[in-house]
Amino acid sequence: MEAIELGKRLRDARELCGINQDNAAAAIGAPRTAISLIESGQRSVSTLELSKLAGLYGRSPVAFFEETSQYETVRLLLRRTVDNHMGASEKEGIMTSLDLWEEGARLEAILGNSTRPAVPTYSFGVPRSKGEAVRQGEATAEDERRRLGIGFGTIADVADIIANQSIWTSASDLPNETSGLFVAHRDVGLAILVNARHARGRRRFSYAHEYAHALLDRERSIDLSRAQNRDDPIEVRANAFAASFLMPKGGISAILRQIDKGGPSRLQGELFSSASDDAVPVEVRPVPGTQRLTYQDAAYIAHHFGVSYPAAVFRLQNLSHITQKEAASLLAQSNTGNSYLHTLGLLDDINGEDGQNANRRELKLQLTRLAIEAYRREEISRGRVMEIARKLDLSGDTLLRLAEAARVPQG
Template structure:
């Protein structure tokens, strides 16, 4: 990179953040004249200095080395608060979101200094905008089936949805969002792809929200920010994402397998035709289930929900869409939701889907990824001790603890 061009981009990035040269110099621990010389192309910029400036200016390090001059992008926080102004109403919520996105930027910078390939995320499924609710549901279910096949997870429950999303190159975290908001998906040059869900919702609902936002990452990646809330739940792309989440978390054949394990799911009358070896013809037979034995009850719905880690209601609606329960039966079963909760409580199973996750686990997946990158960067001497201690504050890990872990890794 031409030092003049690098200096120009450093100046543009600084001015876009509204920082003076003195403020930038103070932030990274150099004299103001050093910033002046960097921006004029008269002084080399070290890897550590560039890493710090990239973080300060909220830019990926790659921004300063792209062959073509990068177009100016709206700051990720400004963009988010512009699209979701409700986040500004609660300072605690705003601070959580800001901290989460700052961690994502830290992750991008650390991956860059480690020489890791840029995150591309999962494949994007090119789907036309649905014109009807039926088309939206069909699209969502189709992509869910294809994604399960791509990931080779068969019909099994997904143990940790946020971990799966993270493995696909998407930053994933739970935060306390406004109650009417279930989650959001973001795509921005400074962070890549990110999903945030409302962790104040019960575990089962939070898992569904993760899958819902993952659908946006797969099918709506042309949108920089997608907010999922009660305000836009009637939109067809939201219906499509809900259909994806239901099918992705509770695959058709997987639901059938659970029902069969409960001795449910068969028609009350089964006609059978077998080959007759003696005559070369056929023998017709009919098998009947015991009266009422195949009826789905509240405890069956609760067990299906628990098996796939979703709420009672999500499991019920999935059973209805798969025609295991009728409309009148679904109304009655919905009224018996409390009995489903009591049933799971009696078995000490309700907390797995119905209770709120403890706060210290809300952003565990994201913090784990950044901590791993930070220790690895320190081990390779790509970041300093001071920078590691700065990251420990963002990670909410005692500085001495993170430093000790990093020193051990360096000495191995």
């Protein structure tokens, strides 16, 4: 392989990971100019340097020499991936989203990629078992919540959080057995698309699931999440991440304490006695049956965290708050749980549909911000602003007026 092509692939991998040249240079113990020369094909890269850079970028050194999908156009890759799984209208919706991702990537290039933060990479490798996949997914979710500073609280808008992490975020109609797809490619960067046909709570879970792929599986180029793949360790890990990210262990425990449920059948401990100056054994037994979780509790938890009723039940089981038998019983009462929420006027919060206007809400916000900033810097023309507005189904005159307003001197 020619040095120019290898350098280009190394640069693409570095930029996809959000790593700057200074950090890459530090990894191989060389000045920043060495990375610049390597990426432009003007300096050879040693086997040791390639190994270190590959590790930094979460890849195998061999991957840079293969005829892999990463070096085909994203449009060709996407068509090949969805051709056998989608109908004509579904493909059209995906390609419309791709047009917007490409438009966003072009605007970012014009602005020097300086307007968005870099999304982190968590490198675990492919899990060897489902158990390991669950542990990796949950650990990543905890780390990511900590990084984002959201603690154990409820995530009000998961799509908004993802969109603010340098990821194009949108929804489009997909087959029912497909929850979403993730794209990591030099042509567009990182992008997530979820099934707009699914209910609101399920879409939230899908956004979190695809976000896991963005954090953990960037080398896969395109990942289509389908029901048929649910036993794949990579998909298991993404599901574990989504459950823990949306319903953190500490948050579940706090809710159970709040409703005084899910505790042990007896509590044993010791209290200090002032009379005898030592400990007195104490046993507290709740009233029999009061700690048992019911469909009402599962529905309450589902609504609190904005997920589907089954997702809440499975999370309670995975955290050992209920047994497998109790989970099966609660799942059999899914309709009752949803009826309970419907009676309270709450079911639409998790089972409702957002409508077409919400499908590209984040993308519209991302692209209009970039377009207005590019126009403010006089990097794009009035005609380009009008064209971007057309792609976003916005009023061209309105977007142009907003862009003009950004040029008005302040103060």
